[in-house]
Amino acid sequence: MTMRPAPLCLMIGLMTCLSVPRQAAAAIPPWLRDLFPSTYRPLPREDTLIVHATILDGAGHRIEDGSLLMRDGRIAAIGPHLTDAKAHVIDARGRWVTPGLIDIHSHDGTYVVPITAIDEETSDVSELSDPNAADSWIETAINPQDPAFARALAHGVTTLQVLPGSSPIFGGRSVVLHPIPATTMQAMKMPDAPWGMKMACGENPRSEDAEKGRGPTSREGEIAFIRAAFAKAGRYRQDWKRYLAGQGTQPDDDARLDTLAAALDGMIAVHMHCYRADEMAVMLDLSRALGFRIAAFHHAVEGYKIAPLLARAHVCAAVWSDWWGYKMEALDGIRENAAFIDAAGGCAMMHSDSPFLGQWLNIEAGKAAAAGRRAGLDLPPEHVIGWLTANPARALGLDRRIGSLEPGKDADAVIWSMQPFSVYAHADMVFVDGAVAFDRTDPHRRPRTDFELGRTPPEAP
């Protein structure tokens, strides 16, 4: 996979962008501006040494009776017998440690429970006024009080990507969040994480547009629509490049074309909702022809049919273990999907798409791996954990910071009560940037949203 540079302003922070002299500011194309910069700060933390754990490091290794040292919010060391005089020591004998899980496909904060009749008429999952909603930024809709965030955290999720829905062809920009308690989206937003752009193919946009009586009503129409949109964005991008090079007048600032231009720039990777193998193959060709990069196919129910093709294209696939059958394009779903994509050398990931499933990603991987093993594949836990950690980190362009327990990376880690792919496993403790964000045994470290407060008892009566 080719590494793309992070957007300039994302790397250096928005305040720097805003404070640069006017002339220099004009040298930055409008699609790089972060209008809603992160205010995330790690929770209060102390240096922590976890000892006597079975560690799956996310990079393919399994360490028995292992230790993990987290210092100043980073992984300081990992190995068989570490000591540290100052760190708080947690004896994890009999328990397992993994990197924090990454849910690369969440709608938490926009598909907010409780769902009410109001959601039948309007919803924040997708902007539906146009098949091209590339100008919508899902981060502007995030409700931090969605109880699903706290549930995901309590089940080991430390990072999630909230994507717009699949009804528009261009859903808009995604956002990467930590599911930690906050009163604003900005306080959950992972600093300097690149945006993604959601696109969708197949049945969902087609039926949405047919229902609304506007936009493409066929798969071929969707492709034509995408071509037209990128052609326009390409001209917009050229106009801006010319202007930034000192030629011509300043082009209009168009939020919709901004996102597409950023995709053409390689600054924003596409997260593509597709089910069928043939659709994914068409999208791969289209992405090459038009010059955008697909980071991952999402759902990819038929990914196993083109596993070598996905591997060669360095495109990840975010899949379920066992969802199939509920629509025509999902008929051929098999439980070995992730395992077969993996076996071809591809980048398999489990995803939730649902607040319910967002709590059980570990079981999802367990089910998918078990199916692969029955099909004859060797899938040890230290490899399978990558489907929930290293691989989604890579698809998000964050593999230098999260996804494995390697020195220097963010100290996002989970202590599991037992082998984490078991239905009986609990996330005992969840660390985000080295801080205890969830502790199953400590009521003061089990966040509850404002919504739940005063409604339901936290403990059994």
Add this chain to the structure above:
Amino acid sequence: MTWARRTAAMAILATLGPWSQARADGAPAPVIAIVHALAMPVTTPPVADATIVIAGGHVRSVTAQGPIPPGARRIDAHGQIVTPALFSAATQLGLVEVSGARDTDDRTLSHGPLGPAFDVQYALNGQSNLLPLARADGLAWAMSYPGGTQIAPFAGQGALIHLRPSGDILARAGAAMVALTGDMALATAGGSRAAQWVLLRTALAEARRAPSPRDPASALILSPVDRAALAPVIAGTMPLLIAANRESDIRQAIRLARESAIRVAVLGGAEAWRAAAELAAAHVPVILDPEADLPQTFDSLGARLDNAAMLAKAGVEIAFSVPGNGIYLSYDAGLDLREGAGIAVANGLPYATALRAITAAPAAIWGMRGAGTLTPGAGADLVLWDGDPLEPASNPAMLFIDGHEVSLSTRQRTLRDRYAPTRAGTPPDNATLPPAYR
């Protein structure tokens, strides 16, 4: 009438049903002895190193190191677990193929005059592609229920299905009359929960009265055909399954059970833990989703993962139905029923009770004696597992229905085999031809 007495009465009816001992092709059920099994008969304690003898389509004996009858087929379980085949207390198997394609979906009435008379038995598709997968995951029994009608609050009548490979899956029609309360069918009830209960009670009262063409009140809600459909509910022979999640609706269901001879069961029950003692006292069983812990709607603000554990501790008979975003309910009806039971165990439910909730409990709730247990005389529907059945990573190694070994093959498995990366070069494979030639 108590639930136990009613169940006993129903069991007598059930035994009159066709307990098939022969396959559709007439082959008699063979004599089989499964040896060295960890038998979990559910209704009796586990038996280690058990010999399980099945013959004539029934379980004959489960004994520790018991003898093998002469001429029996011997199957060595190598210490693995054998349980009754699973029973989903509420699913929609056989009623839907592709939920997004409405011409393949017979679950719900959006038009037409039928209310309680809507009876899903006529739509059951024994060749549905969802059934072999459910079987391969260990499921042999289910109550398949309707999704709704335009005659509030009734959804219609569910049917008991027995997942025989022959395709003849109807075990008993009219297994349950389903009523929807709370936010599930507000619109058809006119927009208020209060109307749902008045409509339900009025309909039941109409069904109790003798039909009288001169009495206009008799036709307020029920057509003659709907009135006839409710007669077995009034008589206490057809359970009334009330879908309810909010505590207030659950308490209304308890009230109805206390005031009448109607056999009430609750489906959903997200907040049932708030009325656990009352449910137990009224002998109202609860079919719940052990994976529900989100306040999905205002009716289930109290949803929590220890619901099952609290209900069981209070003495409520519980069974499981796992909707899983509406997908698990039918598309993975066996696998995720087990996953749900496992999650309940992880959250405090005793293992034996969790296993019962997906075997003997639904059999008792639906009055299907001889299902969901391995006691002698029970139907020989059982599973030899390759691990802990409540771990979704485990699978059946062998499945028996009516005493016959049943194929575990599925369409998914044929797709798997066609595209398996491990297959390359395996004779008689020809990797140069497209998959359709494989």
